[in-house]
Amino acid sequence: MSSASVLAQPTKKPVGQRTDVVIYFAGDSGDGIQAIGGQFGHTCVRMGNDIVTFPDFPAEIRAPAGTKAGVSGYQLQFGNHEVLTPGDGYDALIALNPAALQARVKGLKDNGLLIVNTDKFGELDLKKAQCKTNPLEDSSLDRYQMFKVELTRLTRAAVFESPLPAPLSNREGDRCQNFFALGMVCWLFGRSLDPTLQYIDAKFGKRAEIAEANKRALKAGWVYCENTDAYVSSFEVTAAKMAPGLYRHITGNQATALGLVAAGQKAGLPIFFASYPITPASDILHQLSRYKNLNVMTAQAEDEIAAACMAIGGSYAGALGCTATSGPGLDLKQEAISLAVSTEMPVVIVVVQRGGPSTGLPTKTEQADLLAAIFGRHGECPLPVIAASTPSDCYMATYEASRIAIKYRTPVIFLSDGYLANGAEPWLIPAAKDLPPINAKQLVEVNGVKPFQRDTETQARQWVRIGTPGLEHRVGGLEKDIGSGNISYDPDNHENMTHLRKAKVDGIVREIPPTVIAGPTSGDLLILGWGSTYGAIKSAADLARAAGKSVAQVHLRYLNPLPPDLGDILKRYKKVLIPEMNLGQLSLIVRAKYVIPAQPLNKIKGQPFTITEITNAIDTLLT
Amino acid sequence: MSSASVLAQPTKKPVGQRTDVVIYFAGDSGDGIQAIGGQFGHTCVRMGNDIVTFPDFPAEIRAPAGTKAGVSGYQLQFGNHEVLTPGDGYDALIALNPAALQARVKGLKDNGLLIVNTDKFGELDLKKAQCKTNPLEDSSLDRYQMFKVELTRLTRAAVFESPLPAPLSNREGDRCQNFFALGMVCWLFGRSLDPTLQYIDAKFGKRAEIAEANKRALKAGWVYCENTDAYVSSFEVTAAKMAPGLYRHITGNQATALGLVAAGQKAGLPIFFASYPITPASDILHQLSRYKNLNVMTAQAEDEIAAACMAIGGSYAGALGCTATSGPGLDLKQEAISLAVSTEMPVVIVVVQRGGPSTGLPTKTEQADLLAAIFGRHGECPLPVIAASTPSDCYMATYEASRIAIKYRTPVIFLSDGYLANGAEPWLIPAAKDLPPINAKQLVEVNGVKPFQRDTETQARQWVRIGTPGLEHRVGGLEKDIGSGNISYDPDNHENMTHLRKAKVDGIVREIPPTVIAGPTSGDLLILGWGSTYGAIKSAADLARAAGKSVAQVHLRYLNPLPPDLGDILKRYKKVLIPEMNLGQLSLIVRAKYVIPAQPLNKIKGQPFTITEITNAIDTLLT
Amino acid sequence: MSAIQTVPLSSKKLTNKDYESDQEVRWCPGCGDYAILRQTQKVLAELDIPREKHVFVSGIGCSSRFPYYMNTYGFHTIHGRAPAFATGIKCVQPDLTVWIATGDGDALSIGGNHLIHALRRNVDVKILMFNNRIYGLTKGQYSPTSESGKHTASTPMGSPDHPLNPLALALGVEATFVARSLDRDLQHLGQTLHHSAKHKGSAFVEILQNCNVFNDGEWEKFTDKATKPMTTLALEDGKPMLYGPNKDKGLRVKGFKLEAVDLAKGEAKLEDIIVADSTDLALAEMLARISGKDSLPLPIGVLYRTSRTCYENDVVAQVQKARQDKPPKGDPLDGILRAGETWVVA
Amino acid sequence: MSAIQTVPLSSKKLTNKDYESDQEVRWCPGCGDYAILRQTQKVLAELDIPREKHVFVSGIGCSSRFPYYMNTYGFHTIHGRAPAFATGIKCVQPDLTVWIATGDGDALSIGGNHLIHALRRNVDVKILMFNNRIYGLTKGQYSPTSESGKHTASTPMGSPDHPLNPLALALGVEATFVARSLDRDLQHLGQTLHHSAKHKGSAFVEILQNCNVFNDGEWEKFTDKATKPMTTLALEDGKPMLYGPNKDKGLRVKGFKLEAVDLAKGEAKLEDIIVADSTDLALAEMLARISGKDSLPLPIGVLYRTSRTCYENDVVAQVQKARQDKPPKGDPLDGILRAGETWVVA
């Protein structure tokens, strides 16, 4: 279904202009925050803005109501230009209860708009939120524009204003509060209600009374702002100049799933995806299990080890075997991945990084699995590692990971993270025909080629279609004779094979296009990044250059092997800054490989970098 | 049982003198090569020599008889000075069949002594060994001193010379061939037969006919050389000047087991050792299960994951939890180790490295698990890593690993390898009282100290004796509040905790004594090593200095954190060479940390370095 | 005995409250886990065991958050491995009462192997498996106990797996105590927990638990007051297996099969009805096979119990025996360092 | 059907020889594995399946070297995980005949979880478990089937573990084919392998195998010609369970227990003797519990078989159904990329 863009709801009040706005919705886990956040983002996109979103929710399915631990948040930036991060400070915070206020008000800019539901500031509410005094009454919020709303009362009034198609309980009525709030926000930022009205119909269509109640609440919120005397004004953000074409929303996990499907289609192979659920990777399994009509098989394994082994078995049998997991699962899969390296099986391992160590912060983002991806297996066990920089970029990154896995007959790790996985952005839908081809040639007949024979360019060994008469052979994890593939304990052979495995992966540099440098090709500072830090780094680098500083940016897709021209590039700058959401993992590799004193900038809070944090680091290094 | 040293068997023939000799015994897996190799080493030791041994056997329990794959070898160097490696080339090779000859003759020095069993060079034997022509007849062995013996016939003659205490089959008689060969070698190198005669009695005592047959064969081998006209001469190696004291033989695995027992004794804690068998680590379990009278509990778990978890459970309950494994098992344990890092449990993880990746070369040695030990877990998950340099050094290294684990409440990885694990050397037995103390203080009463309170120096948190009334608390793998230990999703807290975990491990530098430099304290070349390469590096460095070169040696016990003075030391040499049995893992860390272009020297053949290999690298670097 | 000992306080009588920790309970409102938590706190207060001697070990899952809410010792470990941690704990401190709180995913999917090995070893731990037939914490994928064909987040076209029967599995590996109870039958749950606590050895208790968010109503027909009498059969040793609102239906054996009969309708006499006997393995296996899907009522209570040495007892006994048989002399460490063949260099 | 297909050659009749690979067999002389290898080669030659359609998958262990010696496709994987690899293989190429060669350690210790999940899913693989009650490859530690108290390299004072009963485990997880045979009874072994090959679904075959190096004689009383008639009972569907040199001893049911009776001594009549019926689960469970340690003979042959959809069939069928129900139009990839809500920027 494709739908045209929509226009702003007409208002009678004066409207200001802004180039971008950052909004934060916050409430209880059960308050439907993710729904209205997503819906608001969608509306912005339909109105032609670029957006970046950042859902931020607790690890519990439903943490105790009213507590800070239970706060669910949704941050979103929309603008009339390319938007790269969810934004540093918020222009507006919608806080549906005191806990949400307490937990998130730190991020609101001075003079920012603060919408609070005054009906939720009773004594018990304050206690649950661990407020000693009522923040609405002490002067702690003086530096914000406060917009107090009796959200609960007003919602009820709107919902039960006239009879509904069927009776609804008070509790059910109260559940519509989020849409009342959304209605307000739509008014405030001149957003159309249409996409949301459509959404409500589609979602609650089967229960007309609920749909009607939510629609009433949504409209009431809008009308409330239009009519209220409260001193707040509406802003408008005009449409961004986006490349023309067909767009859709996409999260990183969706893009990852689509990238795998695309690889299967282009390679003419079935996808065999085996996985064990784990936050924040589970959605990839959910997505893929809905693409069976594109020759995708999915299996929920008994654990991560089995998932990896099933995927390898799938590749052995001629499919593109893949699996997805997060940190703890990566640890568990390493032994199997090691077998895939040894037996040269094309497998894609998606790792959606989250806060560690151990169970850590399962719903928060981090980039601390890079070294584990590259070095986390016993023995010399090299494999390619690839990362994506934005949610939609997961599509091409996964595709590229698959292409390399197939071409080089090797497991490839694709590194995503919690921020990419759950973050959404508008995506100019690429055409299938523009994808680079994937040659998934398998040996399907006896033609003089031996199962262990290698491609002279890639060093990839044959991918024998098992079941083919005359090609019967055995593979395994013991060291293999470099020629015949039979077990070999010969010392020289082992050294040769070890070098061969390394050379094969190192040889993938030939796949890497020349490195793109944003900014000057030599100068004072190069910011080198990888993964989801892209947006923040680009914004900060752009700002620095706009301020006349000699700052360039390189963002890596290939982490192993590194691009062949990287060493030369690095040497052209006086300083190199490497921002990472870890304690300096890419830094370690770059320092070791190029023997340069690259500066790490580390943040390890389960939250993406803000632009300001990177700007500050630039300023410190350049003075 | 302690036994006095023994004197050489008196011979009537002239005797030459040597400072050291390298011998290689080779035969079929079923030929008893390991037995006579061990026995010969033992004899040398009893005669006052220093020795280093290197058993080298196939991965199969018993590979097919007569094939190269089935060759079992035992290399041994003995000398009248400190012996550091099993030797580069052999002075003598005892080859009990053509396969053994074919597989090992490469290592025999020119003009070296080659003893062959001519009875085993029939057509079938040659075919099994894949010999096209009979090597005894073509001229391929001309550069060796060949000593052909009809070993089978002579052994039978000796064994059945007169009636035995009970009848023996021909096959059983033939099994004595190894002792005939040993008898010959004892004559050739002026070794006493007494220790072997004692050994035979002890081992076969219950079956007098077998004991008698073996003794006859042993003596016959000696007498054969004494009387034979073959042109071979006997050499003697006088006793080495070894520090006075009580000695024993020890392998790395024995020393590792003893180190753990020592730690338990000194800390006043039970040892709870849980493990899953894997070559070459299994023996540690076997050893420890024999020390139950020293308060050692051992458990054979269902797999490596369970073993690690059991060990952590043991530590949680107040014992010193430990486990041992090899590469594939390390991969599997990483997720559990990550929990031990997060919950701060003192656990010792022994990793006996072997050839990888995957199943690789399970009976061969390698040093390729260093990066996996340091970085192989998801998230930022630091822990101390410690290595041993010789078989007997495993004792102190394991003890130190345990001491640090307990003092800092952290899992510690101790890296051994196949060469250390199976290699034996004489060991001046240390006294229990000389070990540094271990303070294993646990919180066993309510005294105002909180379970998550930290030691101000070490940052170690309390080790609460669970079961103590009033100290009930909960731990887990989710991120913990830095003060209370309760679950915390707070961004700043996570960053603080991440830094705290790193600082705690980094702080272990305070345990590291000043680095010992062998050779000049500044100069042309520093050779930096770790693990079992010690002997080869020391020998080569000593030789280089003797030849007037400016070459120093530093050998690391602490791999993480690295010694605090290492950076300064490295900078004092023009070049740094890092020999490793991997593709440059320590090199990577050193280059990253100190930003110096250290030179890797890599060997990855499942075999230890020879002195020559290191000497060559020195020569290349210094010219 | 192991060297690790703690001194128990003279234990005053405790109440449920004493077993509530200071941590907020973070399950969804309405989750069956609440009832299990409350019953466990109640049962513990009734047991004659000092509070500090209880340890709750868990894996990962909603259910595995359990230890945080118990004011005892607690270890929230990693997914599926709780039995292994518990085994280590028991070997080092055999006098602790070790509980495992686990889910159907944690225990039977990733943790299946550790579970069966703990059970066959008869490690003295009480395993409470909260069976909601779904993965709660990861938001609704099917679990090893989900019925085949089930539509979930990961199986939009239905699950292709045949489910595991937890009780049949436990019996198959010769667990020494196998029981089933319900989150919504507080009294039965309390009793069952009590029995498990009293059992010396591994106790496996499957607790049918409602996940009202991702699998609401899964067990309703067994827990709903209206249907429960006909759909469940509470086993009581020595008593005939009767059920139904008027206790006039019962189970009878026919060949090697169980059969439901109606006494009121004269289909059988009381003497025909099997008498519950939790020591009969073959009977337990037949009962365990009742799925509740056909006409037979689902048995709840203790299906089987037997006694066998506990693993940790043997482990500890070997240490004791070794210390008796080979008592270390002098400094024991010096003793073993010098054991075996040694020689003197002068 | 999956997209992965190969074209079979018109298969000429093959012999044992054709199933021997060119690799040297590297087991210890006298190892029971040799006999199993030879029988398997023989059975394969007799089956109506082209050679290239066989795949042998294994874990790690002496037994797991098996695939190297079979001139078929073979995958020597990692310790304990063969069932998971096999599941992947079967889903992608369901028409292959997939065999798993595994040991008691590989299958039941580290691999226990994958085994039970493969069995309950009924993945169509033939699992040959070489039970030598020891770890051979790692030189003689006890395994999950070793009797408790066993003295081995790792248990000098005796194993503290109660052994697993592989057949009871398999039945506990509702395996659809459960059998036992002996390395030394070539004919019986051949037949049993044949039955397993013909079964559609997971077939679990325990093969009692002698490790003459580390556990010699473990099964001697069941394999030795002299004692075998009294110690084993060969099950044959439809035939009464008779054994003994003169087939005059048999098994009878008493309550829920099996009992050995001597017909010659008049202890029972032929009608009292149970008739073998491999479709009766309760009977199979009782037979599986016979340990061979007491007076009852150890049953060999097929204890149980039933039929159930195979996992991979469902997996593949869902793909087929999805392709029928939602046939991709145009370039299918473009189709899904553009599915859902989209909008045009002009």
Ligand SMILES: Cc1ncc(C[n+]2csc(CCOP(=O)(O)OP(=O)(O)O)c2C)c(N)n1
């Ligand atoms: C190694 C690992 N894999 C996966 C996960 C993700 N995970 C957490 S809980 C869970 C399953 C929970 O299901 P269950 O055990 O039934 O518990 P419930 O939430 O239903 O109580 C999974 C897959 C994890 N935490 N660790």
Ligand SMILES: Cc1ncc(C[n+]2csc(CCOP(=O)(O)OP(=O)(O)O)c2C)c(N)n1
């Ligand atoms: C992950 C891992 N752990 C441990 C090992 C060591 N290992 C190899 S085979 C084996 C057990 C073999 O026993 P079994 O499966 O009974 O086979 P058998 O040799 O008796 O035929 C073990 C523990 C390994 N190879 N990989």
Ligand code: SF4
């Ligand atoms: S998701 Fe289900 S099991 Fe988990 S807390 Fe919520 S209701 Fe309970």
Ligand code: SF4
């Ligand atoms: S160790 Fe045992 S099982 Fe392994 S090959 Fe030798 S006899 Fe066979």
Ligand SMILES: [Mg+2]
């Ligand atoms: Mg569950």
Ligand SMILES: [Mg+2]
């Ligand atoms: Mg075995």
